[in-house]
Ligand SMILES: [Zn+2]
């Protein structure tokens with residue numbers, strides 16, 4: 512190629528690249544990117560390392576999914592919030608002395624592109640999925656167990672999955688699926704598609720009652736939202752964290768009005784009783800709570816108020832610090 516042609520080609524390439532770069536610069540001079548920073552938040556819990564992991568968010572109309580639409584409208588209006596509300600999907604990684612434990616797995620491929628980010632955020636935090644050796648499920652629902660498998664393939668090939676035996680008996684049971692309303696059958700199908708690969712590999716251990724599952728982490732039955740819905744109490748050197756799954760779906764409403772239920776509850780009456788019990792207990796003890804659908808990282812405490820409760824998020828810290836300084 513002649514030098515002139517080479518020069519013209521080089522100019523075209525430079526123009527093309529620079530043009531693309533310039534197009535990606537906003538008018539205020541900041542790069543345009545549709546993504547947030549990786550979603551992980553580190554803290555210490557005694558001798559354990561804790562990393563809250565974001566799986567992303569899911570837009571939901573609270574008026575449609577909660578049991579008291581007019582109350583929801585009033586609360587959102589008072590909060591200057593608009594529908595749909597973005598619900599976080601959070602999970603929690605605990606590095607104990609003996610295990611790398613993941614509590615819930617996000618939605619995987621089930622909830623669309625704004626979620627399913629857990630493994631990418633796990634990698635950004637410095638771990639690989641094949642290093643996770645224990646998975647604790649608060650319950651089987653697409654946004655908690657969905658991340659176990661993608662396209663039928665186990666995403667955590669070296670993990671044992673612990674889940675309450677009532678979850679297995681309900682969601683992985685063809686007879687229960689036949690009894691369910693047609694609109695609820697998709698949940699059974701998704702549950703089976705994502706959990707069964709672990710059953711087939713003999714990697715599921717069913718939890719029976721309140722018990723220590725791995726050193727420092729014990730299961731606490733919290734039924735209602737699903738038959739075997741489970742909270743996990745993480746304890747190290749006197750520091751405590753309660754990971755309570757779907758005890759609260761919508762912080763905007765269910766702290767002030769814990770009697771409000773969500774349409775995903777299998778037994779709304781029992782779910783309400785469990786929520787009130789756990790809210791009251793958390794408000795009395797001051798235990799630190801990790802909550803799967805409260806705005807990421809979903810870590811905070813509960814305060815009792817006149818007629819209800821409120822959520823006190825932990826203060827953000829730039830350095831990795833003890834998350835529960837009151838053992
Ligand atoms: Zn759920």
Ligand SMILES: [Zn+2]
Pocket residue numbers: 652654655757803804
């Ligand atoms: Zn959920």
